[in-house]
Amino acid sequence: MKITLVLTGKTEMDYIIKGSEEYIKRIKRYINFEVISIPDIKNAKNLSIELYKQKEAEAQEKILSKADLIILLDEFGTEYNSIELAKYIDTKIQLSIKNMVFVVGGAFGFAPEIKKMSHYSISLSRLTFPHQLVRLIFLEQLYRAFTIIRNEKYHHS
Secondary structure, three states: OEEEEEEEOOOOOHHHHHHHHHHHHHHOOOOEEEEEEEOOOOOHHHOOHHHHHHHHHHHHHHHOOOOOEEEEEEEEEEEOOHHHHHHHHHHHHHOOOOEEEEEEOEOOEOOHHHHHHOOEEEEOOOOOOOHHHHHHHHHHHHHHHHHHHOOOOOOOO
16 A cells, blocks of 8 residues: 655745654655645735635646545544544555545645545644644654554554
8 A cells, every 4th residue: 555645835844844754754664655745836826715726626636546545634524533543544554445645735725626536534633734734743643643553652542
C-alpha cells in the first residue's frame, strides 16, 4: 500500500518545513509515502472564492485517480482521536487498498467536484487551523497512527 498526501501551495515557514521533513522521514519507515504539492493559484487575490476553488479543483483532479481511496482533510469531516485514526488506517491497510490519498485543501475548502470524487472526509479538530499548519499536524498524526498500529511507545494513552 502507498499513502499520498496532496497539499495545496508551498509553505515558506521554516518550522513547518523542518517539522514536515522530520515526520515524512519517520513515516517512510512504515509505509511507501509521498507528498505532492499543487502550486499556488496564480492571481488568487483577483478571483472569487468559487473561482479560486474551481481552479484548485482542476489542479487536484490532475493528481487524483478514481482507483485511489480519496480522503479529504476537511473541517466538516468525521473526527477521530489518535487511536481511532490508527484503526481506520490499519483497516484500510488490511483491505489491501493500493493508494490511500489524503488531500489538504486550500484556505477556502474543497470545490463540490472534489467532494464528490472523495470517499471519506476527516476533520483533525473542530478548531480552525491555517492550511499550512494542517500539513504538519496531519503528518504528526499519521506518524503517531503507525506507532499505535505497531504498538510502539510514542503514543501514551
